[in-house]
Amino acid sequence: xxxxxxxxxxxxxxxxxVVNAGAVHAAAVEYTLxxxxxxxxxxxxxxxxxxxxxxxxxxxxxxxxxxANGLGVAFSxxxxxxxxxxxxxxxxxxxxxxxxxxxxxxxxxRSNGGLGFGFVPGGVGATGLDIGQLQPLFPMSISxxxxxxxxxxTQYDLTLAFATAHAxxxxxxxxxxxxxxxxxxxxxxxxxxxxxxxxxGFSSFLLAAGCVLGSPIHTNLGDLTINTLMSLQGLEPSHxxxxxxxxxxxxxxxxxxxxxxxxxxxxxxLAVCALARRQRSRGHPESVCRLRG
Numbered sequence: 001x002x003x004x005x006x007x008x009x010x011x012x013x014x015x016x017x018v019v020n021a022g023a024v025h026a027a028a029v030e031y032t033l034x035x036x037x038x039x040x041x042x043x044x045x046x047x048x049x050x051x052x053x054x055x056x057x058x059x060x061x062x063x064x065x066x067x068a069n070g071l072g073v074a075f076s077x078x079x080x081x082x083x084x085x086x087x088x089x090x091x092x093x094x095x096x097x098x099x100x101x102x103x104x105x106x107x108x109x110r111s112n113g114g115l116g117f118g119f120v121p122g123g124v125g126a127t128g129l130d131i132g133q134l135q136p137l138f139p140m141s142i143s144x145x146x147x148x149x150x151x152x153x154t155q156y157d158l159t160l161a162f163a164t165a166h167a168x169x170x171x172x173x174x175x176x177x178x179x180x181x182x183x184x185x186x187x188x189x190x191x192x193x194x195x196x197x198x199x200x201g202f203s204s205f206l207l208a209a210g211c212v213l214g215s216p217i218h219t220n221l222g223d224l225t226i227n228t229l230m231s232l233q234g235l236e237p238s239h240x241x242x243x244x245x246x247x248x249x250x251x252x253x254x255x256x257x258x259x260x261x262x263x264x265x266x267x268x269x270l271a272v273c274a275l276a277r278r279q280r281s282r283g284h285p286e287s288v289c290r291l292r293g
Contacts, residue, residue: 026063027160027188030253031106032056033117033140035196035246038229040087042097043222047087052094055086056117056140058106059253062159066129067110074110076157077134079124083117085139085224097219104217105129106158107136109143113154115192115248116141119200121215137202138214139226142194142246144174152183152192160188160252176245190250195243198229 034055039048047054060081067076083104087094102123108115118136120129144150151173153166163184170182177193184190200214211230216223229244 026061028253028255029060029062029158029160029188029250031058031060031117031158032249033115033142033246034249035140035142035229036244038140038196038198039227041223041225042085042087042095042219043224047094051090053088053091054140055088056083056104057086058083058104058117060106062161065158067157068131073112076108076110077105077118077129078158079105079120079129085219095221097221097224099224100218100220104139105134107134107141108156108158109136110155110157112143113150113152114141114143114194115156116143116197119215119217135200135202135215137197138200139198139217139224140229140246141197142192142248143197144176144194149174150194151177152190156184156190156192158250160250163190163250164188176243188250188252190248192248193245194248196229196246198226200228 032055034053036053037048038054039046040052040054041047058078058081060078062078064080065076065078067074069075079102082101083099084096085099086096100123103119105118105120105124106116107118116136117140118134119138120133120135122133124130149172151171153169153171156162156166164186166184167186168182169184173193176195181191181193183192198214199211201212211228214226214228216225218224
């Protein structure tokens, strides 16, 4: 994702914006962003490379997507929902962690082209999304900035209705785009490919991003950190080659559990298994939960 005109100098102008607006055609949707590898530490375990890929997931309702403009920059964003991250090894899920509520913001840069999972340190407060606090390229994003074609309509606003309305349309895609894959389908799903960027402290331009070590993002398995990742290959003559490619998807789902529901589910499961542990100690090894050890 490239918010090349959005940085500390321009974001504060948008700071009063509060996420209250809703999409006209509301629907439950799951967004994902998958990258082939990243230097990820989750709960103290380093999953850097060695066949590991990373997938970010956000389940929300596109009624909660906000569209805003400022200083010539247009964007769409959603933070109300449940965000999680999966570590995969050669395609198989190794572990899944759920982010603390209101930290992760799915964003679409409608001025420059780019999609990503952004981060608000400390989480979005009760007054709404302060754009001045958003890190749009961290923990992960994709963009084809500097490579000409984007391969999708950059006015995409994260809603299923937009994707449905643009189903079947073809766009001039960059060479990194898989042949035959269209960005939007009639069921409202989206499938977009782009170069991968993970940059905390992003300023205004990718080649002078000034990225700093990313802030820890809280999950139920411990903090997640990701080192800077900049796919600059092909961005200019001094960076030849093919960039790392990530895939952003969106699809309709049957329902979206509220974050409070997830917390109750986790708390209930812990209570049930605690009861099982006590019953096992009384001679009922198979009661309620199967526990090891």
